[in-house]
Amino acid sequence: MTAQLIDGNALAASIRTDVARRAAALTARGHRPGLAVILVGEDPASQVYVRHKVKDCEESGLHSVLERQAASISEAALLARIEALNADPAIDGILVQLPLPPHIDAGKVIEAISPAKDVDGFSIVSAGALMIGRPGFRACTPYGCMKMLESIGCDPRGKHAVVIGRSNIVGKPMAMLLLQANATVTICHSATPDLAHHTRQADIVVAAVGKLSMLTADMVKPGAVVIDVGMNRDAQGKLCGDVDFAGVSAVAGHLTPVPGGVGPMTRAMLLVNTLEAAERRWRAVQEPGTP
Numbered sequence: 001m002t003a004q005l006i007d008g009n010a011l012a013a014s015i016r017t018d019v020a021r022r023a024a025a026l027t028a029r030g031h032r033p034g035l036a037v038i039l040v041g042e043d044p045a046s047q048v049y050v051r052h053k054v055k056d057c058e059e060s061g062l063h064s065v066l067e068r069q070a071a072s073i074s075e076a077a078l079l080a081r082i083e084a085l086n087a088d089p090a091i092d093g094i095l096v097q098l099p100l101p102p103h104i105d106a107g108k109v110i111e112a113i114s115p116a117k118d119v120d121g122f123s124i125v126s127a128g129a130l131m132i133g134r135p136g137f138r139a140c141t142p143y144g145c146m147k148m149l150e151s152i153g154c155d156p157r158g159k160h161a162v163v164i165g166r167s168n169i170v171g172k173p174m175a176m177l178l179l180q181a182n183a184t185v186t187i188c189h190s191a192t193p194d195l196a197h198h199t200r201q202a203d204i205v206v207a208a209v210g211k212l213s214m215l216t217a218d219m220v221k222p223g224a225v226v227i228d229v230g231m232n233r234d235a236q237g238k239l240c241g242d243v244d245f246a247g248v249s250a251v252a253g254h255l256t257p258v259p260g261g262v263g264p265m266t267r268a269m270l271l272v273n274t275l276e277a278a279e280r281r282w283r284a285v286q287e288p289g290t291p
């Protein structure tokens, strides 16, 4: 079998087109959706990420503000900036690029973002809403993975999904989204003995570990859908996922490439969340009392 690739670039482009159309409609009614991105310090990878996020907004007709803060900013000053953005009517979504310098409590900063503007979906309110099946912002990476499954007509209902990784930003929300979609979900992590025993039974495998080529062909059931979230560098510095691409593509039914898979979808879902935040705020102003 040769796996069909799920093209994250193409799917993300079609999502951006839809975002641009809806953003233009809202702008025509008087409110241009807006995202504020706060970058603290000079971390080179973070600088690239925030540049992409701002560029994505511009290309989709969203208003964006990039706030650069020195690495020496105090926690109190950063919290004050978030308070100001919470109150800013031109801003619908707030994102604080992680990691933050060690003297700042990232948890406290995330919790300071108004739940109505938490477009990264990292806050306790957003995570809790997902846990109990209420509307709320979904973390962008797992949200994008669900869209990739949808794009190939893969309904998780009744399927066995194995998620490798249990971080708060990928593994756990991924497992909850799959559960909500009626999959039977197994979550594996670094203390899971015999990982392959679990992955071999999976109709859907999501690898979110951060270890180069850790998911090999012998660990995958023939025909399974494999979503590779990992971002690693190989010995030549090339961007690679957690999946042994050459081996697994001979066994899986569908596979996401790295690069060009989950990464562009994560960026696209940030735009979707920002647009949805703007639409909700607009509805709340126009039709007070409606959710």
Ligand code: NAP
Residues within 6 Å of the ligand: 141, 164, 165, 166, 167, 168, 169, 170, 171, 188, 189, 190, 191, 192, 195, 208, 209, 210, 211, 229, 230, 231, 232, 262, 263, 264, 266, 267
């Ligand atoms: P993380 O916080 O480091 O979590 C990694 C998870 O993998 C942990 O739960 C860990 O288990 C588990 N793990 C480590 N070694 C394992 C092993 N040998 N077997 C099974 N599980 C193992 O990382 P993350 O933030 O979730 O990110 C995971 C990967 O996705 C990284 O490569 C990251 O760069 C990438 N990523 C990509 C995107 C994108 O847009 N493409 C977005 C976010 C993240 P324990 O909990 O037991 O330690």
